[in-house]
Amino acid sequence: MMTTPVWQHRTSRANIVLWVGWLFLVALFVFCWQVMTKDTIWAFVADAPEQAADLGSRMFPPRWSYLDKLWVPLWDTMNIATLGTLLGVIIAVPIAFLAASNTTPSTLFVRPVALFIIVASRSINSLIWALLLVSIIGPGLLAGIVAIGLRSIGFVAKLLYEAIEETEKIQIEAVTATGASGAQILNYGIVPQILPAFYGISVFRWDINIRESTILGLVGAGGIGVQLQASLNTLAWPQVTMIFVVILGTVVISEWVSAKVRHAII
Amino acid sequence: MVDKISSFPKTWKRPPVFFESAPLRYSLYALALLWFVLAIGTVDVNWSRVAEGMDRGWRFVKGFLTPDFTSRWKDISAGLIESLTMTLTSTVVGIVLAVPIGIGAARNIAPKAVYYVCRSIIALSRSLQEIIIAILFVAMFGFGPFAGFLTLSFATIGFMSKLLAEDIEDIDESQTEAIRATGSSWLQLINYAVQPQVMPRLIGLSLYRLDINFRESAVIGIVGAGGIGATLNTAIDRYEFDSAGAILLIIIFIVMITEYSSGYVRRWVQ
Amino acid sequence: MLSVNHLSKTYAAGDKALDDVTFTIPSGQVVGLIGPSGAGKSTLIRCINRLVEPTSGSIQLGDTTITGLSTSELRAVRRRIGMIFQEYALVERLTVMENVLSGRLGYVSFWRSFFRKFPAEDVQKAFALLARVGLTDHANKRADALSGGQRQRVGIARALEQDPQLLLIDEPTASLDPKTSRQVMRLLLEMCNERGLPAIINIHDVVLARQFTERIIGLQAGKIVFDGPPSELDESVLTRIYGEEDWKTLEHDSEAA
Known part of the structure; x- marks a missing residue:
């Protein structure tokens, strides 16, 4: 299935390695496929087109009148995303400076800790953070905001520390040569260089967070997802469709806003 | 030429970076403040519930630091195997389908009609989130990893085709021209002019998507699409924070491995 | 007054960038530092304000010994030294x-x-x-x-x-066209003369160095191989600094560049 043309300029040895590699991938795929589908009930899968048709007929038309009940949850969703982004960014900035190899106070102790915080935050989806937080501090907007914040830390800090590491050394050297203190070097030499990246990253993450906060309600962390969960539980498919439409519209608009803002900054 | 130094201004004010007009700037600040106050106001916190939760929060931190891999190992390993197999199969299938769609969505080599069809597939796949797709697929195909596999494949198509199409649109035109000038067929053109230019990045992106798919496979289990997410959901529901901590650590560990090795492979490919 | 005594710098990789460099610059003197790429010119001027940490030797500016200062003292001495970059x-x-x-x-x-x-x-x-x-x-x-x-x-x-007491100037004209280069050099010289400011100008353009400085130090593989007025900078000296080349055509080439 995945084939690659044989390049004449490759040596025969490299050729063999390449073919063995692809063969291994195919074998692995087949093996994984069998493991994954061993409990799959194929009758259900075969039945899927009928299910889909049935679902489709129940989902349309959307229940437009339900829109009136969605404005407040939508406002909550925006607030979760924006406040969560704010929280995440505030925590991410110091972590980024601790993680960047040219600004970290200690490569041996502080940097690995900062990098671990970043990877831990990035590995865990905001929905999982929300699941945990709902179980810890109870359902509501606060759990959603903190979940979005925790997930944003890693994303923002990672991109920001990469930007810090890419700053031009000579500009920093010039500020150092004037006899500036460490804080002044940061303020005059490094911050101006990373500021556009910082705004860009924050707006980008805000856009992603709008998208993610629409579903946090599935686990009780507030926003429009709460209505989605309720409608799914009662099998009120026309309402589900209406919610999907609203989510889609919000996502498209926030993506447009974020692209505009980022374009204006850069 | 040299004026007396005292004739120069004593103060200097940095010009504003955004919004030159001061009234506009201050009204925007006021608006932002107003929003902030309103938004904080809508966060209705039940403080007694939060205080009560602190104890559980502490148990979670402890569980995270002293994870329990053993008592739920059967569930964890079953969930992990589902997640991993789901990740690999969906990445492979997703990419195999994404390559033709990506080529079709590249303005510089695809005919207009094909271009629009492929672009709409990409738009559809990208605007729907994994969770929402998973909900629909679970409703159609029943619970289990097969629905998860379909979800991730579908999401992979949108992600990969879009980036692939952008890559193809960015390729060096002179190389395409040169191959076209030899009188090659369309397939030969793709093979000789396009593929060599986009292949290294395609491999890099595939590894990146593998990593994303694994992380997503831990989430879609929450709505019934199989994988480690379902196990995690159960553990948290039962307040078994030490098992939950173990699962989270496994996820972090696997993400770290894929990130590290994909960085290695990418350097090797380029 | 700046005096540099037995200054050496060895980088971590083992490259010896400076080898026992000694010279003194009285106040008001503008010195041109010439030498091939990699001779250690840039390292030398960066050692003076310790952007690069010297391995051994000492540097004195007026009464202050720059080598061996604490971080806060170093900041105080750095503000007395102005630096201009390539x-x-x-x-x-x-x-x-x-x-x-x-x-x-x-x-x-x-x-x-x-x-x-x-x-x-x-x-x-x-x-x-x-x-x-x-x-x-x-x-x-x-x-x-x-x-x-x-x-x-x-x-x-x-x-x-x-308000520096010394200027360190690292290849001020390397990124400029010939006309602007001359304008910038002239401006620098005027500024130094107005203030009686000593300066070290690290420069690869021998013609410019000859034209604008009153003393030239030639560096080759980290060692000083020439120290004297521009008038003594003849073919044999240039060969010592840069190696064998037809130096007679040099002036013509540089002017045309």
């Missing part, structure tokens, strides 16, 4: 005025510098320097909006804003 090294996204004022960073507190509230005399001096280098109208522009020659003049203003 690629201008302006903070590109700050305004011209902020770049000039950054010359005072060693003198003001963090919060003053953070809110850009510099003392009145610093601001006046900055405006006077911008007028002197002919950039008064550009004070509020961002540094990256200027041309190469203009940027280098901002760099000069920043260094002089420090």
